[in-house]
Amino acid sequence: MAVDSRTRRRGTFGSYAALGDSFTEGVGDPGPDGTYVGWADRLAVLLADQLPVPGEPGMGADTVHGDFRYANLAIRGRLLDHIVEEQIPRARELAPDLVTFCAGGNDIIRPGSDPDDVAERFERAVADLSGAVGTVMVTTGFDPRNVPVLRHLRGKIATYTAHVRSIADRYDCPVLDLWSLKSVQDRRAWDSDRLHLSPEGHTRVALRAGQVLGLDVPADPDQPWPPQAPRGTFEVRRDDIHWAREHLVPWIGRRLRGESSGDHVAAKRPDLLPLKC
Helix, strand or coil, X not given: CCCCCCCCCCCCCCEEEEECCHHHHCCCCECCCCCECHHHHHHHHHHHXXXXXXXXXXXXXXCCHHHCEEEECCCCCCCHHHHHHHCHHXXXXXXXXXXXXXXXXXHHCCCCCCHHHHHHHHHHHHHHHHCXXXXXXXECCCCCCCCCXXXXXXXXXXXXXXXXXXXXXXXXXXXXXXXXXXXXXXXXXXXXXXXXXXXXXXXHHHHXXXXXXXXXXXXXXXXXXXCCCCCCHHHHHHHHHHHHHHHHHHHHHHHHHCCCCCCCCCCCEEEEEECCC
C-alpha cells in the first residue's frame, strides 16, 4: 500500500526536484526578492536540515550540510501533458534522490475533462519517473468544498484523488494527501485569489510533506488556527465582489483567450543547486 505519515520509514535525501504547476512553483507565497517560495522550497529546507552536519559523532570530515541540492521545475498554469513533456525529461537527467510530482489539477478543472483519462496519463508519467529517480512522492487534490469557484467540481477532484492514491499503491510512492489536511480548509490558508495557498497554507503543506517522508518537523500542520471573530453578511458579500472583479473575471478571460498565467515564465530553479539554509 502507498505509505503516508504513519507508515513512512525515515530516510535521508541528498537531492530533490519538484515538478508541477503553480502550486509547486509557490504562487501565493512571495519571497523578499519577488520570486515565489512555496511549500516545495520549504520542504527542501526541512530535507536539508536532516543531513548530518560536520562534527557530529560518526561523521567524516568530508560531510557537509550544504551538500543538499534542490531544483524546482514547476511553472504556473501547466497542464499534465506540458509537465510530462517539459519537466520529466529534465528530472530524468538530474536523477535526484527525491521527486515530488503534482500534476493534473489544471486539467481536472477544465470543462469537459475526464478524470479517468487524466489519471491514465498521470500513471504513465509516474511509471517513467519511477524507473529513473529515487523516490517519487505524488500529491492528491485538495477538498474544494469551501472554494466557491471549484466547489461544483468536488466529485471530479475526488475521483482523480482516488486514482492518484491507487497509482501510488501500484508504484510504492509516498502520498502527500492534501484532501485529508483539514487545516487548509480554513480561508486563512488561501491567497486572496482563492485558488492558491497563502504563505501559512504553503507552510502547512510543507510540514505535512515532511511528515510523509518521515522527517522530524517543527510543528503540527493540522494545528488549530487562532480564533477569529465571525464575519457578517455584508463583509462576506463585499469580499466576494472584490474577488470576482480582481481574480475571477481575469481568470475567465485568460481561458477564453487561450492564454496561461505561465506563458513566458521559466522554471525558477532548473538545476540541482546547493540550498542556502
